[in-house]
Each structure stands twice: as C-alpha cells, then as structure tokens.
Amino acid sequence: MQQLLAQAFLTSLIFGAVTAGVPLLLAALGEQISEKAGVLNIGIEGMMLFGAYTGFAIAYYSGSFALGFLSGGLGGMAVAAVVMLLCVRRGLNQIVIGIAVTLGVQGLTALLYFSQFSRTYPRLARDPAWLLPRLSHIPVLGAGLFSHDPLVYLSVLLVPAATLLFRSSHIGLNLEAAGNAPAALDAAGVDVIRTRSLAVLATGFLAGVGGAYLANVGAGLFVPFITRGSGFIGIVLAMLARGRPLWVLLGAALFGVSLSLTTALQVAGIDIPTDVVQMLPFAAVLLVLIIFARHSVLPRALGQPYVRGDR
Amino acid sequence: MTAGIRASSAATLRLMLPAALAVTVGGLILTALGKDPLAYYGYVVKRGLLSWGGLQETLNRMAPLLLIAAGLIVAFRAGLWNLGGDGQFLLAAVVTAALGPALIGVLPRAALLIVCMVAAALTGALWSLIPAVLKARYGVNEVVSSLMMSFLGTSCANLLVKTVLRDASTSVPRTPDLPVDERLPQIFHTHIHAGVLIALVVVVAVHLMITRTAFGLKVQVVGANPAAALHAGLNVGRLTIATFALSASLVGLAGSIEILGVWGTVRADWNPAFGLLVVPVVFLARLNGYAVIALTLCLSALMIGAESAARRTDVQQHYVWVLLALLLIFLAVVEHLHHLRHKRLAL
C-alpha cells in the first residue's frame, strides 16, 4: 500500500512536471532565438496567452488537438507581428512595447473569454496520449515520461535541433551576428531587420504553441490570465541558458518539477501552502543569478534597434 | 514661451489623434463582441468623471497610480527597468495591513499612519535590494531579476496573509481590518482620502528633483551613459542602488496608501497588478511628472468607469488594458508617420 502510494505520487509528479515544463521549454527556446538576434522579447507573455486562447478556441470548435496547437502558434505569431513591426522595424522601446502588448492581450482574451465561454465553461476532453512503444511500460517513468501528446516529444527533439541550428547553420550564424554585431551582418549582405523580424515571428510561434499546450493539455480549458507569468519565466530561462538549448531544457525541467510538486503533494495528502511551492523555482533561479552573476553574458546589441549607419 | 506652448500643443495633438484612433478601434472590438460602444463609452465617462461618487473614486484611484508612476520615473530616468512593482506594492501593502491594526492604541493616528507609510516604503526598498546590487556589482540585467523578485514578493505576500497575518475571525483569508477612524483622513467630508494629496506632492517633488537638483542630473547621466558617469567620478553603483531603492520605496508607499486610504485590509490573492499597467503611462508621458498627472487622471477615470460598467454592461474592466495597448500602438504609428513627413520635408 505504502509503495503503491509512493509510486502514484512519483508518477503524477513526473507526469505533471512534463506537462508544466513543456510550455516553458517552448517559450524559452523561442525567447532564446529572439535574444540571440538581439531582441529582448518581453511581449512573449502576451504571445503565449494569445496562443493559449486561439489554441483552445480552435481545438474546442474543431475537436482536433493538432489543429489547436497549430492555431495557437499562429496566434502567438500574430502578436509577435505587432512587436516586430513596432520594435524591430520602427525601433521602439522593446520593454515598453512588450509590456503594452502583454496588457493588450490580457485584456482582449479576458473580454473574448467572457463573451464566449463564461456561461458554458467548456472543457476539452483528455488529450489522446501517444504511448511510446516499450518505454511506456517502464514502471513510474513509463507513465510519467513516455505517455504524452506527440507535441511533447517534438518539443524535446527541438532541443538538439536548436543546438544544431545555432551551432552549424547559416541561420545560426546570422542570428548570432544580428545580436552581437548587426553592422557586420548588414555588411555581409544579410538584412538585419529581416533576420530579427523572422526571429521574433519564430519566437511568437513557439510561445503560441506553448500557450496552446498549457491551456489544452495542462488545464484542458481556457481562463483569463491562464499563463500567469510563464512567458516571463521563459525569458529568465533563456537568459540564464546563455544561448544553449540544453540548459533551457534543464531549466524548464526544474520549473516543471516545482510547479507539479503542488499537485503531487496534494495527491499524497501533504498540505503545504501552494504559495510556498510556487516560490521555489523563482527562489532557485534567483539563487542561480546571485551565484553566477559574474558570468552572465548577453548579446551586445540586445534591446537596441538597428539603424544602418548608426554606430 | 509661445514656442513652448506651440510645441506642447503640437505634442498634445499628437497624443489626441492616437487616442481617437484607439477609442474608435476599441469601439469596433466592442461592436464585434455584440456590445454598444457608444453606450459603453458614455457610461464610462459619466461614471468615471461626471458623477460625483465616481469622480471621488477616480481621484482615490489616482493615488497609488501616481506614486507608482513617480517611482518608475525615477528608475527609468536612471535607465533602470524596475519591473518588480507588483511585488514591492503587495509586500508593502501587507506590511501596512499588519502594522496598522497592531499599533492601534499604541500610537496616535497620525503617528500610526506615518509609521505605516515609512515601514511600507522601507519594505519596497528592501525588496529592490537584490536586483539593485546585482545590477550595480555585476551588471545583471534588472529586467529579469526585478520580475523574479516581483513573483517572489507576490507569493510571499499571499503566504503571509494566509498564515501569520490571517484574521482568525473571518472565513475568507485576510488581514485584520484597520478601522475607518484609523485610516487616512478624508478631505472636507468627501470620500477622497489624503493619500491623493500626498501622491500629487510626491510626483511634483520627483519631477523637480529630476529637473532641478544635482542628484536628478546625476541620475540622468547614469541613465544616459553609465561609462560617462564613471568617467565623471560619479559612484554609479551607489547611485544605481539609491535610485532603485527610491523607486521601489515610492511603489511601496503606493501600496501602503491604497490600504490606509481605501481597503484597510489585504485579502488573500489580492493583486491589482498596477505595476506593469503604469509602465506605458509613464512612457506616454515621456517621463514628465506633469504629463503623468494628466494621463493618470484619464487612466483612473477609465478604470473606475470600466469597473462599474463591468457590473452593468457585461463588458469586463480588462477592456481598459486593450485600450491602453491600442493607444500605445497608434501613438507609435502616428509618430512614425510624423517622422516620415519631416524627413520628406527636410529633403
């Protein structure tokens, strides 16, 4: 009995950690692309939230999870397009516009929610998981790690893909140059504004998918402010990872575990105020920041708009 | 002088056009949601500005917004992005709510109020210390660290309200109530509390400090070019920490005054999230204290009107946020067009 309980606890902890970690992973990977290209994308919270809304709405009306994720990505991209136009093309302050965009999306999705769903409170059916052959039979780990939506495995595969992209492709070189020496990229005949624009759109897409996953799989429903700062956590993870996707994965796992600890502890019947558990990851990251403060390095041109001929 | 008036009226015009556009597009959104925008706007204006009761609420709402704005002006002038406002605000509010009832009978009302406000300001400053020191000593980006502290602070505040500070006599977790007699006095038998006056004085003082004093100029130099500040012999680290602390203590004061003037208690999970809301306002006002007062009045009226409308017309008060975002976006577009026209004229 005791052992069974412990197993159930561990399984739900791991399962929850994955579910909570995937949106963060997607958001942070996305943010990393923007940051590499020199755009501090504070609006990512808004992109996630809008992705969550569009993802949920489409999945709800179409009944397809895949379609939901895709439209979540497109929704995030739409918000990213606003940021791109104002910050990358027009050179406006990235922090102020990011905050404004986030506020706007928070307001808009709240309005949409209340006019559409507030009387029916719709929920999605449980997400059809994709059990990995053999792996899903491993006790505890099988049910915890290998019984998820295909998007989860895809997200994890994104990590080596991003590593490869950053390290050994022209796109990676262009992103690095756009963030560290935009003038050099310009002189090499690559459009800096275009590179950064595409980076921001890619961020929007990934964040939007992350938001859709958070709503559709993590919660099974949409409520206003459902992302509750996940985008901001994504920014922090991207900054701490300093351009290395593997570190993003580790960070997302840490946050995922501490977020799922709340539910898992409740399953186990241990009563700890949720606030304490919610504080843990932030406290952990802050500790990391303090310890490794000396070594934090960001792209040189981060947050600065590029104007040809300016030095 | 006339040139100054002309320039400022041109600037006002350039703010009016985006405002009109934002209101129009916002109205279209309302129409799309099946609401009547004219009726809504009419109600909001009537409630937020034209009705006596609403106007009093509007003025009361200005107090925390103005104080946060004052804090942000100080930080932004120094090039510091203090995005930790919510955490600083809530913790300060909780400290106020804890101290206030505990000091009844120990201190007279005036002293109680002052002690509460000072303690709240110190709490805010304390909560900014980690981001400030990390920035000053190691150049760690304060956007991230202050946001983290904000999340931590919010959770901390909630935890305190639910555990140590919880009023045992109520079923909903909240701190013990501060009786109305012990709160901030109201002005001339209205419902407007004295915190509004404090906030107005603080904003003007901050504006004068930035534009007239040596400290203000030093802050501006640090904000515009930290390397030059070091070169000029300014102690950039100390200025960074001092500015951050001042900024956060003003945000903390905002939290305190909101409790001492309006609520008297902090409920669990209460978070008005003013911290980020004020950022665009301060930006729109171009860090000018007087412009901040005017814009905050508009924002407060909108918020109060919209909150009341939410109960009546089924349009959530979050509509204000949409409006604010639209305003910023259109402002950017209008400035862009203005810029293009000037360029063409110059050629």
Place this chain on the structure above:
Amino acid sequence: MNSETTPLAAVRNITKRFPGVLANERISLEFHAAEIHVLLGENGAGKSTLISMLAGMQQPDEGEIWIGGGPVVIASPRASLALGVGTVFQHELLVPSLTVIENLLLGGRWWQRMGQRAALERFRQLSGLLGVAIDPHAEVGRLSLGERQQIEIIRALWRGGKLLILDEPTSMLTPHGVQDLGRVMQRLKEQGVAVLLVTHKLPEAFQFGNRISVLRQGRLMGQLAPERIAKMSATQAQDAVIGMMFGGQVAPDADTAPGVHLGQQKPLSHREGPPRLSVRALCTEGRAGECALREVSFDVWAGEILGIAGVDGNGQKHLAEVLAGQRSAVQGRIILDGTEVTRDGVGARRQRGFRYLTDDRLHEGSVGALSVAINLLLKEIGEPPYWRHGVADWDLIHREARATILRNDIRAPSERTPLGRLSGGNIQKVLLARELDRAAKVAILSKPTHGLDLQNCALAHARMRADARRGVAIVVISTDLDDELLQLSDRIGVMVQGRLSGIVPNASGVERTVGRLMTGAASA
C-alpha cells in the same frame, strides 16, 4: 604605367546630397588593376560617402558607377561583393563571438550548407596570398586589431574581389601593423588587384600610393597620376598635394604643417623646485586582455608637456585611468605638489586640479543626449556656484556655457543643444574646454587629436601649448609620434608592456631612440 588601359572600375560625375550638405559633387575617378590609388582628404571631405556608394550602402543622386566597362547599379552590399568590390570599413565589421571561418561564412543563403571544408581551402589560399598566418578556428574577439583587419581583407577578397577598398585602415594599427598592411597591399597589387586606400594621413599616401587623388568639401581637387609622381621629387609631390588639400591657403599653424616634421627643439621647461606631479612605482591590476602597469615612475614639472609614446595596448589606458582616479593602484604613489593623492577618487582629484581627457570621447567622455552646457560641467555636478545646496542655478550654468562656447570657438547652435548633434571636432573642443579650465594643474590627455582633421588638430595643439605656458603640467598619451608627440612634447616616455621603458628629451633624431624603446631593445 597603366593609365592608358581601360580602368577596372570608375565613378563618373557622382553627386550625393544629404539634408543641408553636398557630400559629393560631380566626382570622377578611375581605379586601375595593379595600382594603389590613394584617396586623400580631411574629415568631412566626402571620402566615406564615396566609398559607401561603391560598397552599396548608399545610392548616388546623380552620376554613374562603372565596373568592367559598363555602368552598374550597386543596390546592396551583397551586390557590391558580387561585382567584385570588397570593402574594409573603418569601423570593424566582425562578430567577436564567432570564429574566423564562421565570420567568413557569414552572409551565405540560409538554405545553403555551411561548406566548412571549401571555406578552409579558400582561407588558406587567400592567407597565403596575403602572406599572413591566422588560425581559422580562433574566436575573433581574441585576435589583435591587425589580425582582425587581415581577416576583413580576406573577406573583401573572398568572392574574387578585383577592387579592394580600405577605409582609413591604419588608424587602429601599430607601426608594425602598418608595415604589415603595406606588404599585404603590395602583394595584392602584384596579383593585379586594384586597391583604393582612403586616408587622411599624408605620409601614408606617399609611402603606399601609385596614384593620389585629393577630395575637399565634397569635390575632387586634383590628382597625381603615376607618371607625374615619377617625375617629381618628394618635396614637389608633397607641395602639390598640400596645395590641393588646402587650396593654396597656408596651413593653419606653421608648426604643424602636415608631413613636415621640424624636429623642433623646445627648451626644457624651468625645473625650479620640485615637480608638480610625481609618480612612484605605480602598479595596477588588469583583467584578461588588459595590460596592467608595472612599477611606473616619472615626474612632470609645471609648464612641461610629457609625451607618452607606445603601441596601443601597452598600459596607456591604465596609466591614464589610474592618474585620473578612475582606477585604483595596487601599489605605488601619486604625489601632486608634495601631497599624496593615491587614495583620492575622481572627484577629489579633480578638485585638486587633475584633469583627464579620455580617448573614448563618445562612449565615455560625453553624454550625447544631454546639452552642451551640462557636458561642460559633467565632472562638477552639484558643486557651487552652479549648484547651491544641490539645487541647480540653470541661468548661471547656461550663461557660463555661452561664454565658454564663445571663448573656445565651439560651433554649436545653442548651449542647450544636445552634445551628440555637434560634429566630432566640436565635441572635442567641448571636452578640451572642460578639461583645460583655469583651475587645471595636471592634465592627462589621451589621444587628444585622434580623428580630428588638420585644422582642428592644429587648434588643439596650440591650445595645449598655451596651457602648458600657463603652468599646467601636461601628459599627452598618443600613438601618433610624428604629428603629435614630436610636435608637442618636451620629453617623450615610451610604454612597453605596462612599463615605462624610458624617457628621452625631445630633440632632432629622437624618433630612432623612441623606436628602439618601443621594441624594448634599449633602455634609457
């Protein structure tokens, strides 16, 4: 030699206007294969505009660019490279966080594979051609300025460049690096490349150029073709070029006429009494990549100008900063008029009469967004009489600023104009006015005329001499031996790897001694 043959590239009647400025006016030039064409001109003469059009960064308003016998439109930097025009800009255009080979691969289409192997082959080929040895896998941020420039040249030639444009390539190089660059240009010329060398330094023009063209105020003032140069003596050629640059008018200050080194003999200043500034066994600590000071000692007397020569990066920055109080000394003493000031900070030292003119005018020395008036008082914020009890007296501040602007002939619309709107020369005048005020006792001037044109350079030099005569002890740190230190200094000290390897009186023939000291071969 080959001006009869068809040119490889040419500009014909090029005109380019900017708001309020005619940057290039009907300029026609030809660039021939196997020829080093020097484009000479002062700052603002229109050189940068001309090459930015060749490099595809800007479009001409009128006129044509010809390449390979016909007119072309160079719409972008990429188009410029494709047409065989490679440009090495004055400011560095490399990504410090990428390796050499990655930098060279930058600009490939995103779907293309990164052909590392082919790129390495091409790199070896070109570095062989240039006669340089650089590790292709080294991170660019760790290489020296000279090496980075060689990479930029390799990149300019990467896609088979026929015309190589070098914009002020020597401004950041050590004397040794300049000689290396000369060799590289010579080899390229032998390979049939047309080199366009853009510079404002006369000696370089004569040393490297086959053909010399002079720009002034956006117009082509004249040209010395190879045949003409061959027939002229060195002095004749110099006179001809100076005539074109200054239009027959006498150079602003006879002392500092370009290229004419008088080997002047200034009397050593009166050394009655103790020195104004004494530095004893000064040491600093540096981070990786910085050159720290190692037991530096010297004296400067009132009224004396001490020049500090040396290749960049041999501790000059630390010396200037430690004297100004911006950096702390780990050992040693700094004594002003018999009082030890080693522990004083920037503010305290400034009050004692220390002044420091940084070489990084824009990023460190000034705040471009703030007004000229504020920048003039940047180091005295909060001090009376301009501030009383911490409150500014703006009337007084602006009145004083107006007077300073007039006195120093600073061209600014108003004392309230943001400093960043002024030209480089005027910004430097503002900083000089700030540092050489009446209360100055010791002035440390780092590269005081770097990037200034001849006229402003001469004015700055005159100003320094006048201040020395007034009794200020001046330390001039510069890499420009010929045109600055030999013209100004009473004595010249040389820095090598953080040490002062010697101090010699300025006399004719002193260059040789200084040169030997720079290599660390001799000690005096």
